[in-house]
Amino acid sequence: MELVNLKVASDKVNFADAVKKGLGINQGLYFPEKLPVLDNIDDLLAMPFVARSQFVLRTLIGDEDVAEQLDEIIETAFTFPAPLAEVTESLYCLELFHGPTLAFKDFGGRFMAQTLSRISEGKPITILTATSGDTGAAVAHAFHGIDNINVVILYPKGKISPLQEKLFTTLGGNIHTVSVESDFDACQQLVKTAFDDPEVRDGLHLNSANSINISRLLAQVCYYFEAVAQAPVEIRDKLVFAVPSGNFGNLTAGLIGKVMGLPIKRFIAATNMNDTVPRYLATGKWDPKATVATLSNAMDVSQPNNWPRIEAMLQRGEVLPEWLSGATVDEEYTQVAMKQLAQLGYVSEPHAAVAYKALARSLQDDEVGVFLGTAHPAKFRETVENVLGQPISLPKPLADCSGKEVLSAALPNDYEALKQHMFSILR
Template sequence: MKLYNLKDNSQIVDFKTAVRTGLGRNQGLFFPKKIPQLTNIEQILKLSPHQRYFEILKNFVSENMDDSTLKMVIDKTFRFPAKLEKVSTQNYCLELFHGPTLAFKDFGANFMANCLQEFASEQPITILTATSGDTGAAVAHAFHGLKDIRVVVLFPKGKISELQQKMFTTLGDNIHTVAVEGDFDDCQQLVKQSFDDASFVEQIGLNSANSINISRLLAQVCYYFDAFTQLPEDKRNSVVVSVPSGNFGNLCAGIIAKTLGLPIKRFIASTNLNDTVPRYLQSGEWSPNETIATISNAMDVSRPNNWPRIEYLMQSDQFDRKDLTGTAVSEEDTRDSLRSLYQSGYISEPHAAVAFKALADSLVDDEIGIFLGTAHPAKFKSTVEETLEIALPLPEALESCATKEDLSVQLQANFEQLKSHILGLSV
């Protein structure tokens, strides 16, 4: 399958090139012109998980991976489950936090790392990524210790939880972390500026592990199918999926799954106070505001990078705009949603609580709701404990890094400073 630069359709690449390049000319995203429609969805849902992932992913990567290689990559990547947990008679949470860094980003980051290893060349690679919380840990752990790969993670200083931060700023070795004076959008802009400097890109072998990298996105498609396989068959006809949304890669993956043929009825783009997309869906005007810091910090994004992919699927009539609504959830409602889930016997965290609130406000009697649990509650220990008035134990993955030294450096949101810093790092 060929992938097109959405900003420059003359740039057409294969999957391997897209994974190694990350971002196209003029900061364009790589994306298929046409998502294939699978005709055997019922049979695919009956397969074992790894067989199912193979049937999905081969449609996108077969030009660069033979069957045996793809199966090996799948076996190395999907070593942890996506679990569908029943919260009420009508609502389920798709728990995506059972991987090594307790967040949904583990799926995409590990798939990208394993793909890059298969596509390795003699030139060292520098992975530059921005994180609003969970991407940093997932990418850092997926690439930690890999030969000839240097990772630089940018994060907004003081705007992610301490435990989120410790999961990637304490690793060292080939993992370098930078606390940027600014917000996530500033970090994201530094990544884009880096890709605009052609000589810098060439000099360091620049790549990105944000969800702008198509490999990250494709891995996430698979767990939407997992959700359906865990639903009783009589509840699969009117499924509404509420996706806590920041950079909109997760929602884009879900829409790809629906375009492939997974019978999702509709989606809800659930955001916090950073409501660029809900306002756009209502008014048709794209007008980002300044980013607001919230307790669901991984969604503190005003200029989501992945939105052009979703817009393309709508404009090309592959996805019907009426099947997507947007809801912004206040801080007070987020906490109330956390309490409501707890009263139902389910401990959650702010991002999933946003998605649950949007789902609760939208669901009608004949629909089944699935909201995505994107991170383990303990990653937001202080917020969850304060809101629910409980003591939350730390899982081992968090406890082991909580007391380690933070190795990050601090920089202004200035490209020249960042460039100088990266050039001074060892591979």
């Protein structure tokens, strides 16, 4: 598999090197020069989830040394389901929150951890990543206890839910967490600055576990195949996916699946008030604004890092403009959507509610909607209980950590402070 840096075309690497590097020259994203198209989709959709995922990822990654270990990697990583739950006859939720940290990030996080632990050959690595909520827990749990890999996770202080925070800040060991006095975009910028600093990048052997890492992104393609596989055959070409979008890795993965041949009709990029992409799709003008804190905090991203990958697929003609539209859902309608879903007998949380509302505004009579459930409602217990007026019990992963002490360091939004902190804990 040859991957090209979308900023520096001469910077080309294979899959294993892209996983180890994370980012390319000038903070460029690695992406396949050309995506494969499958001609046996019906046969693939009849396969079990793990076996199908092995085939899809072998096709994407191609003939590399790591491909020989893919079967074992996927069997170890994908140990939980991604059920397509029927809400009504024309509406489904793809539930991606049945993994160990109750969020869709478990798929990519666990696949990356298993891959990197094999290709690093025991050499020391520092994973440096930023989270707006769910990435932190998925990455922390995926890498916890793996020899020779340290993890540093930055997150915006006070801007993720308390239970989200507890899931990844209470582990200790090789997991180091930092609350930053700013927003998620600032945390992402600190990560990018570190990768541009040779002293830190080379001295600490940096790697990133955000969805900018190609391993996390490709793993997410697999659950779109699983969603379509679970849908009745007669509705597969009518499916419209509404994707709650923050950093846009999730939507990128869905579009890759469609390019490969999945019979999905179209996608909706559903955002909260941090609506850079919906405005761009409507006007053609890229105009990020200051990040706004919302109920759907994992989507509080004004400068989504994965958008250049979608832009590349559009420019290459792999993705057609009519396959993609944008939708913005404000705080009032997020709560309305949660109540509407509850009236249909389905308890959900703010991120999925944004996607549901986007679907409700757009879905045509001859279409079937799928909105992505990216996190368990209990991860946003206070919000869900306040909006719906009904109690929610905690699943075991949350109950186990809810009473534990937060182990995070607190830092200002200052790169030199972060650099000094990292060297003090990792050297």
